[in-house]
Amino acid sequence: MIELHELTKRYGDTLAVDRLSFQVPQGVVTGFLGPNGAGKSTTMRMILDLDRPTSGSVTIDGKRYGRLSEPLKYIGALLEAKAVHPGRTAYDHLLWLAQSNRIPRSRVDELLDLVGLTSVARKRSRGFSLGMGQRLGIASALLGDPEIVMFDEPVNGLDPEGILWIRNLMKRLAAEGRTVFVSSHLMSEMALTADHLVVIGRGRLLADLSMPEFIRQNSRTAVRLRTPQPERLLDALDSAGIRVEGGPEGSYEVVDGDLAKLGELAAANGVVLHELSPQQASLEEAFMQMTADSVQYHAGGGTPLPPGAAPGNPPGTAPGAPGAWGAGWQAGKAGPGGPPRTGTGAPNAKPEEEN
Known part of the structure; x- marks a missing residue:
């Protein structure tokens, strides 16, 4: 489990993450969302x-990442697909990661097959397309067979398959039963x-909810009716x-209407x-x-809003961290994790076809 408690990060006068507290539960896929500059990348970097x-x-399973022995067996992460030495082959990249955490060499071949590479x-990564680099990053994140995996934009560059x-x-x-934390x-x-x-x-927690509950709380529901007898x-x-x-x-819509009752009402009045x-x-x-009140960058100018400019933003609150924080050489520092314990076939599409 990943657990954050009052996590705060400042870069000079810029408040990137503001007293952020939440847990990432096991056994479900948890999506990590926020506008550009919200502090997502900074938060994921602090986790690692x-x-x-x-x-x-x-903490990760109650410990800071830096205190984990053989961390790739605890948490696997993909933050930057191209965070690979360009002169290394895909095989050698995975091999040195495996050796750094006492992972058997046989896992390298397993992972290359799993991700379709x-x-x-034996090709150097400098010639890889974005999709191929993404597959290699996913392989790195799964190398140690971890109980926790964390992905930032995992589908970037992949083809539909x-x-x-x-x-x-x-x-x-x-x-x-693993912890899956994904930002996109x-x-x-x-x-x-x-x-x-x-x-x-803007670095603050806005919601920590199930998917259906999040949609229900932040949108209207309605029942749509269409008839040849409108009057x-x-x-x-x-x-x-x-x-x-x-x-x-x-058509006509009844906000927060009861589907069954509306159907019965139409039938009772002979309405076809x-x-x-239901509409959601x-x-x-x-x-x-x-x-809406937390967007830092708006189309049309691309200029960051000044502190306190957005409605609902407390006066004096600095905007979120820049949205361009790279993940650095995550493979060496952040460490990946390993393939699923149950069989999961690799995609059949050829990596070279992805752009």
Whole structure:
């Protein structure tokens, strides 16, 4: 388990992470979301001891990362796909990581096969595409067969088959009882992968909820009705004291309506319905609603907002850390972890085809 307690990080006058406290549970995929500059990368770097907190603490199974013996067997991480020495082959990169944590050499071949890089195992990483580099980073993160895995933008550069593979892999790892912590800006992908969400904005915790509860709390629900008898429908709704709004393409919507009761009302009044369906916001819409006051960079100018400029931002609060913090040479410092204990096939797509 990863546990953060009052974690704070300052860079001079900039408050990047502000008294952040949460736990990453086992057995589910936890999504880590936030606008650019929210402090996600800084938080993940502090988890791996790549940055030292100004105050507060973060522990992995009760210990700081720096106190873990053979850390790749505890936590595997992918923060930067290209954090590989360009002169090393894929095989040698994984081999030195394995030897640094007393991991058998045989694991290297297993991981190369798992991520689909066996055919390019002896090629130097400087010639790898973004997708190939991403696969190598995933292999590094799984090398020590850890109980905790942490990914930052894991689908970046992967082709559709690779995206499906890593999505299913994360779900399988969670199903085995492992801790899976993943950050991504792709809301559609996160909606398909994550069970639980931790959302931050300007370094502060905004939400720590299950996926369904997060969407429910940050969006409206409605029942959509479509009929060839609009006047009869509107009369029936009005008689029942039900407020209705116009929907798309001639439909009507009842906010927070009861699907069954509306269907029964239509039937009782002889209203023919062509559509009776529940409507709920997407994760992206709920996320935009939740973080509207925490966005640091806006389209149109790209200029950071001054402290206190965004609505709801307490006066004097510094904006979040710059969004361009690199992960550094995570493979050597942050360390990866190992393949799932149950069989997980590697994608069939050729790595060379990914861009």
